Amino acid sequence: MPITSNSTDLPAAPGRRRFIIGGAAAAALAGVATATGAPAQTQTRARVVIAGGGAAGLATAARLSRRLAGAEITILDRRREHFYQPGFTLVAAGLKGPSYVTGATGDFVPAGVRWIEESAAEFDPAGRKVVTDAGRTLPYDFLVVATGLTLDYGAIAGMDVARIGQDGLGSVYASPQAAAATWAAMSSFADRGGVALFGRPSTEMKCAGAPLKYAFLTDDTLRRRGTRGRAELIYNAHNRVLFSVPIVAEKVRMLYRDRGIRTNYEHELQAIDIGRKVATFRTPGGPKELQYDFINVVPPMRAPEAVRNSPLRWQTGPFAADGWIEVDRATLRHSRFAEVFAVGDVAGVPKGKTAASVKWQVPVAVDHLVAQIAGRTSDARYNGYTSCPLITRIGRAMLVEFDYEDNLQPSFPGVIAPLEELWITWMMKIVALKPTYLAMLRGMA
Amino acid sequence: MKELDVATFLAVFQEMLGPLLWALIALAAAATVLFVWVMLRDRGLRPRRLVWAEVAGLAGGIAAVLFMLAVTQSQLADIGGPVDWVLVAVIFVAGGVGTVVAAYGVLGALRHLA
């Protein structure tokens, strides 16, 4: 391997990090590092390309740049805006404006990391290079794919993203503006009442709790306006449960019953007639049309095209069809290309496409990558942890945290009960989650 | 959540409050210093002043709770399980004690109600 590696007590290269000036400062940092559990820097000349500068890409860049001295780290992402996506739901509930969820990618690119404002168009893992949409070829020693996922609105016949916000058409996912437009549509529905449809796609999706939350929030908005009696809320589950984790599914089923939210099982949105306000669902008994006054469209989600068209994707199994990357679920290392890792939504692992999973995945992938450079092995493991504060009304939420095996993984066992509607959980969602997310982008959380 | 250590908490609060974090820490430190200085100067606590400070503290505690409800767009009716009441109590006590210390210090420095 052409990569030099090594020792844990080397002084940091000048200029790598603002506050490491010399040996003494590096020693001081080593002290801090032990206190925060982070090992000291590894010297290397490795070229690391990070495709995607969203939640996972930026967090990876922050941690890698802290742990590697002398590495050439490059982030590839054409998008200048950074979206704090967990806040989209709050925008779509009228509690926050689009500016709450919109930041600048540039503010989070760590010092010393190069950011190229181009997209990865082609992955060539055999040749160890990435080609950008501008035709630039980037050779790498290590590749971290963090491109997130693509919202496939085109898969829903008749869907038009430009019309979100009009004629009762909502879609929280599309963008901060779409989330705000969805609030406008939901709010005017809440004034009048009628039929509201909710649901989710049968593909893997980010934050599987978000469609459920939005039904709760619509219910709450109606109650606050005194129009709940004039409205019918229907949640269309794509399979036979409301959530993939049984204990959570049962809890949501009971809450929906309590709130009077009707549930259809095995209903997946396949087409929409925006003018007539009719949605067509794929069901075991054939297509079924439902009239609506308000609908929250959650599109199918797939790996971005460049990933789908690459050898990185799963070749067989449940993650093959939508092109998710074939990684080991515990280490996030590619199963066939040892110098490739995938973190975040694009990783082909069960469950967890959330910012919370990113928070747990990134340190694991980074540790394996750094260990490989240093000629060590890492025993860091990702257990599938994911979390989604499930808002059940404005002012209350349930902490829902689980792992690959559907085990609940409460962060505050004995203090904050999971699956209980609490103000403290709501408070965490609205006060602490965004700062935690931003700290994660900087590699500090 | 992993890595729940002091550095993480500080990083999170830094993101939450920005420069305000340091302003608040400075304010708390100033109030504490003032309180200690007044106490040393008077060689003890003055009961009359303490009572006034405690009255202010009561208001401060209530204000802290109302403030947290307002910033989280919540109502008292949203307080659910026992841990929510604990949280309300913690917010009340924090706001209350902070106000008592600050009020006692300020009153002592002004000496009007001494």
Ligand SMILES: Cc1cc2nc3c(=O)[nH]c(=O)nc-3n(C[C@H](O)[C@H](O)[C@H](O)COP(=O)(O)OP(=O)(O)OC[C@H]3O[C@@H](n4cnc5c(N)ncnc54)[C@H](O)[C@@H]3O)c2cc1C
């Ligand atoms: C409505 C909604 C609610 C959510 N709620 C929660 C929640 O409550 N809790 C939670 O933990 N998570 C939640 N999430 C999920 C969370 O936001 C995502 O899981 C997280 O952002 C994933 O990070 P990522 O880096 O994989 O993808 P992203 O943050 O989406 O970033 C991907 C980046 O890759 C870039 N990119 C794409 N293609 C390419 C390419 N070919 N080349 C280069 N760059 C590329 C994009 O421009 C983007 O910047 C929610 C998401 C949504 C939409």
